[in-house]
Amino acid sequence: MALGPRLDLRQSQQLVMTPQLQQAIKLLALSNLEIETFIGEALAANPLLELGESAGGETPAPDAPPEPAQPEYVAPAREEAAVDQMIDEGLAAADQPLDIDPAALDTDRDTGDGALFGGDSGFPAGSGEASAIDMPGDAAESLAAHLAAQVGAAAQDERSAAIAMYLVGLLDEAGYLTVPLRDAAHDLAIPLDEAEAALALVQSLDPTGVGARDLAECLALQAREADRYDPCMARLIDNLDLLAKGGIKQLKRICEVDDEDFADMLAELRGYDPKPGLRFGGNGGNRAVVPDILLRPRADGGWDIALNQASLPRLVINRSYYLELRKGCPDKAARAWLSEKLADANWLIKALDQRQKTILKVTAEIVRQQDGFFRRGVLELKPLTLKAVAEAIDMHESTVSRVTANKYLHCARGTFELKYFFSSGVAAADGAGAVSAEAVKAQIKALTDAEEPGAILSDDALVDLLRARGFDLARRTVAKYREAMGIGSSVQRRRQKALEAVR
Template sequence: MALGPRLDIRQTQQLVMTPQLQQAIKLLALSNLEIETFIGEALEANPLLDIGGEAETVAPDTEESPAREEGAVDRMIGEGQGEADQPLDIDPAAIDRDRDTGDGSLFGTDTGGNFEGGGEAPQIEEHGGEEASLVEHLVAQIGAAAPDERLAFVAAHIAGLLDEAGYLPVPLREVANDLGVTLADAEAALAVVQSLDPTGVGARGLSECLALQAKEADRYDPCMARLIDNLDLLAKGNIKQLKRICSVDDEDFADMMAELRGYDPKPGLRFGNSGGNRAIVPDILLRARADGGWDIALNQATLPRLVVNRSYYLELRKACDDKEARSWLSEKLTDANWLIKALDQRQKTILKVTAEIVKQQDGFFRHGVSELRPLTLKAVAEAIDMHESTVSRVTANKYLHCERGTFELKYFFTSGIASADGGEAISAEAVKAQIKALTEAEDPKAILSDDALVELLRQKGFDLARRTVAKYREAIGIGSSVQRRRQKALEAVR
């Protein structure tokens, strides 16, 4: 065989993600407030778009249609194509339901845009759509969190001292001296700031910031506390020493590290120029119906509806004298029509995923956390015939409001604990709720040990090891039997 340069012809197939398809994928992961910002930018960039009631489409000029075909993008979305290994999985035909005929009413669930019978959605406090700085966001919360006006004033002063990451860069004693208050008052005011959203602000260092978030997540047990206190060892990679200090095995350490990676080391950067989270505004509204089903609707207060400005399009079309101008106008029209369709598909996909979550967690919405079932992204994806990555995108940064409060959609995906009778697995959150209920109801003269809790939980169908019970007990802030005995003895004396 001769050695030397040569030319070869090869035929290959490759999935090419157009900018439109990439944008459609990104739209799924955005919250309603982020979509609101996105729509604002789209309105500025495309003169044919307008805010209106019912979306309408205008047929593009066939003579001057742009090179890229809108239909090709729609087909790729409909076939569930996206990234090569993470499809978008949107099937408009499967999720487009006619409410009037009752077609597609999941277990008595309505996934329309409005609540049944013309009723209004639950009244949710609207947090402004305008960009808010970190200080403004915190000060707006202080009034409700501070016990009196004096501490509210000190807390507001501390909020003004925070750096852009949300940390307090000055010593607390210096704050007390500047305001002429006691150190105890300054500490109490700092505690108020640290109780505000986002969790972690007001910390005086990375360890305290992570500790505040661990406490908020009910994961600040002694093992996690020791891990957070030894972040320098983690930075050096001394894993073996850390596991000895934390007294955990490989599995527990991996679980702690996964939890730690989920925390935000600089919560303040979500605000200001970073344009991040403001106070939580629900994306989805859930309400029980009289017939036992559920009404599910998107929060239209944060979701403007786009339409094509038909009259303006016709005016511009008459004024387009040259080929280049007509091509530009046709491209803008195609972009507008496609964006309206993409946003509509996003809404339908969110409603479809939410309907399945509500169906799977029906017991939680009716009876509370004790009925929360183990649930995975894969289980929901298989039930609605979508890819797991699509469900992950849809549930990211989305909040659902119901009678029990406002919850992130990710909250409903929980790990499972084996049932003592070999039946269906039980949610870890349900186990924590049972432990809390048992300890609150215990006789002060007969405090339950962890072994006793294990036995009582087994009688209720929870098959747990003693170490697991201790871990969950500490995670929800319940002390040991000795600590509880002393605490209840003091309460009895009072």
């Protein structure tokens, strides 16, 4: 066979992430109140958008001028049919692009660092009619806005800034990254080392400790900033569980320090902020929780599930203003800009509508699987995983994870984060299935709360009592759940009860 250069024509499929799809995916993880602020930013950036009368209203008035059939801004029918699937998979098929150049979107925004991901440069207080947020003041700055103002100067290029902004959007109110970094890299279709570099950039921002994935990493970041992260401090931070149990002697041996040095290390550690994000208004601790989803029982025994429209503004396109602007466009560049804005508005409205449908679909499945909890209480809470819900409604597990992040459901039993309904299971004593870990924790709390000062239950006694109630757990599992709830050992509880009795 002869060797030499030749030309081959091959056809292949490639998965890409367009800026619009990245925006749609990001919207899934936002709460209604964050969506309210996002919409405020979209209104400021796009002159064709305006607020409708309500989140659940119908389309604009019949007498509004119809949308002209212009091919440069109308998305093809095949793309509209594929929106649900693309958002669920987190990827846009290469053979279904928008009719406009994605890179041209958001070019008129001031917040260039976040434009790639929908211009998310912060979550200041919104402007909805029934916002229940109790902000400390109008000047309160959100954590996301504070970090976004630093990203541009800290990043080496626009790509790293965009990835860092995406990670900023995944931080919880305390400043922690709760989504696995590997998942974030997968969603952005980037190598893991590039995501790690972007996370390092986020962790270098003020306040020190943001971007940490757990408490130990948060404290370690602050110790490094204070130039106190020596081997002794590193060992102390790596063994925080021992510190919580009061294992001082063991810790001193591990850290190889005397009493004086250990006291200094503890004083240094207590000076760090375990939740650096809570000092900011937009993520503040004095903010009331506003439910995103409302659950009510129906007369026929079923459930009514609805989004909280009081905190969910509705976007519509001002058709008449579009026609007026189009008539006055003097040149081709102006008409192209206007078409881009209309395409951007159409996509955003479509993405918001898809977000609502996806939230309701996921919530309906959670309610179906946790029906016993809503009717009879926490003891009926079943083990549930993201994968189980995703398979039941034919969605990707990462989509369910985003939908349940930062969302609260209000029912007759109170207001719960959607993540609350996902819990690991433990074996039942009779061998019939499994029970939720949350149900076990509720039983442990009830038993320890009912203790008398002279009859404190040991972990072995708790195991026997729980087994009698139908929970088959090992002693170490009971101890793990007890510690996770902040309930001390039997010795600690005996001392506490004795002090309370004296008082």
